[in-house]
Amino acid sequence: MEDEAKIAGIPVEGKEWIPREGELDLNTVAISLKNAGLLDDEFPIPDAEAVIQRPPVLCAGCPHRGIYMALKKINADVYGDIGCYTLAALSPLKTLHTCFCMGASIGNAVGAKLAETNTKHPTTAVIGDGTFMHSGITGLIDAVTSNANITVVIVDNSITAMTGGQVNPQTGIDLMGNEVPKIDLEKVVEGVGVQKLIVLDTYDYNNAVDQLKEAVNFEGPAVVIARRPCALFPGKRKIDPYTVQEDVCTGCGNCFKIGCPAIFDSGNKTKRGLAIAHIEPTACTGCTLCQQVCKDEAIVKLSDLAKGKEVTA
Amino acid sequence: MSNVTNVLIVGVGGQGVVLASNILCEVAMRAGMDVKKSEIHGMSQRGGVVTSHVRFGDKVLSPLVMHGQADALLSFEAAEALRFAHEVKEGGVLMSSTQKIHPPTGQLKKKRVGLQYPEDAIEKLPDACKGRVVPIEAEAIALELGNPRLTNTILLGALSTGLDISDDIWTGTIRQMVPPKTIDLNLAAFERGKEVAYGAEKV
Numbered sequence: 001m002e003d004e005a006k007i008a009g010i011p012v013e014g015k016e017w018i019p020r021e022g023e024l025d026l027n028t029v030a031i032s033l034k035n036a037g038l039l040d041d042e043f044p045i046p047d048a049e050a051v052i053q054r055p056p057v058l059c060a061g062c063p064h065r066g067i068y069m070a071l072k073k074i075n076a077d078v079y080g081d082i083g084c085y086t087l088a089a090l091s092p093l094k095t096l097h098t099c100f101c102m103g104a105s106i107g108n109a110v111g112a113k114l115a116e117t118n119t120k121h122p123t124t125a126v127i128g129d130g131t132f133m134h135s136g137i138t139g140l141i142d143a144v145t146s147n148a149n150i151t152v153v154i155v156d157n158s159i160t161a162m163t164g165g166q167v168n169p170q171t172g173i174d175l176m177g178n179e180v181p182k183i184d185l186e187k188v189v190e191g192v193g194v195q196k197l198i199v200l201d202t203y204d205y206n207n208a209v210d211q212l213k214e215a216v217n218f219e220g221p222a223v224v225i226a227r228r229p230c231a232l233f234p235g236k237r238k239i240d241p242y243t244v245q246e247d248v249c250t251g252c253g254n255c256f257k258i259g260c261p262a263i264f265d266s267g268n269k270t271k272r273g274l275a276i277a278h279i280e281p282t283a284c285t286g287c288t289l290c291q292q293v294c295k296d297e298a299i300v301k302l303s304d305l306a307k308g309k310e311v312t313a
Numbered sequence: 314m315s316n317v318t319n320v321l322i323v324g325v326g327g328q329g330v331v332l333a334s335n336i337l338c339e340v341a342m343r344a345g346m347d348v349k350k351s352e353i354h355g356m357s358q359r360g361g362v363v364t365s366h367v368r369f370g371d372k373v374l375s376p377l378v379m380h381g382q383a384d385a386l387l388s389f390e391a392a393e394a395l396r397f398a399h400e401v402k403e404g405g406v407l408m409s410s411t412q413k414i415h416p417p418t419g420q421l422k423k424k425r426v427g428l429q430y431p432e433d434a435i436e437k438l439p440d441a442c443k444g445r446v447v448p449i450e451a452e453a454i455a456l457e458l459g460n461p462r463l464t465n466t467i468l469l470g471a472l473s474t475g476l477d478i479s480d481d482i483w484t485g486t487i488r489q490m491v492p493p494k495t496i497d498l499n500l501a502a503f504e505r506g507k508e509v510a511y512g513a514e515k516v
Contacts, residue, residue, distance in 0.1 A: 026379040046381040046399040049441050051392050052428040054325065054416045056361040261326075261360030264415045282461050283327060 060262035061285030063228030066202035068095045070209045076124040081105035083128035084162040092259045103135025110148040122216035129156040130168040143221040144193040151215045151222045157230040165233030189223045196222035205292045241284035241302045248298035249276045255290040317370035319378040324389030329465035334365035340486045341369035344478045349376035391434040398441035405444035410451035447513045463502040470506020
């Protein structure tokens, strides 16, 4: 704008005073104006206390969590894509290894496999249902025609969750709420020519691990549709929370490692000094994934515990 | 601009920061003021930090509160109160729930995370904040009332004691904006919040 104004012969100053990078928050603008001689007051930005970061994680009850736990278990190289599931790149899941652009995951995985990347890990791509419809199909066609030995995991939560729950071609309604034809994900995958297709439920961890193993052992491109509706959209899931029996928990930390925002350090320690977990009842949706990885069978349904039932996991 | 009140509401995703700031906006509007609000909540449903800026007065031009210029900081969580304590201006007030929410990554590989959760966040607040600090045992009060989700209304009750808006407007707005089944509980929570804040002022 400054350049254009100058070309038009208008005397103007801008970049000299206003920083070209970083957020233009109120104080930065005010300080710039003061330096330029337009304001008299001081607007210092006060020093902030450094406090532990609170990075975003997959939601409590997120259907993506189970499939990432399984991908981690089989030590997969995961070529990622863009959506909520990209959050698995962060601690503690750390099971998504690239993120380039929408639709890149399958192409990246095909390229890595064809380049004979020196890895003993299975080559996989993870892409959401919305992103797959948007720009994943071309990549899958490439995987089929080049007979790439990869596994494509389509994480199907049946909604565009990261941006606030918009519809996608699988939803069957358009933005105005009118009914429109639904695109059948399985038919698309089969139509493209994929010979191995597995549909699984991401809340069943052991089954997901077994099915993934089967898919990666298949010679040629395989597709796994990991299906579960989003925990938030279109409606929040009904709550049936679980809880930790503190006297049973041995502090193994398995439940911490799944990165659930409903699971915290209770502040109490085991005799060996390990942190005992606490499940926040208002946040837990009862997806049971933490219960499935709990070594000690310490995680039980809160309602069962309250009823005084004999609780065995 | 001088008669504009700057309120910053902060917390962790899922605590009710957005509903609380919506109620505050509605209350200020019903009191006949010009109101502007801005939220930063992109990743916040996923356990991140939520901040909501609310500004109201005769004429509000910008929705954002300038750094260090908040008249009131309402925090739903102890570490978040510490993170934003510097935003309170001299003569302002920081009201914070003493509730602690440890980020889920905090238990892992503490060396790599770098910072640990500030267990003494509430004790540190008076040094970190230029304004008056009012800690509120909101979680305990909410549990006493029977629902942990009431903390946001308790904090609004506390905040209301520092604002020149009639109780009728507050209670009328809460009645309309909270889930119908929880109206009585929320009104009770609002009253308890007021009591706590008035009690703190006398100290």
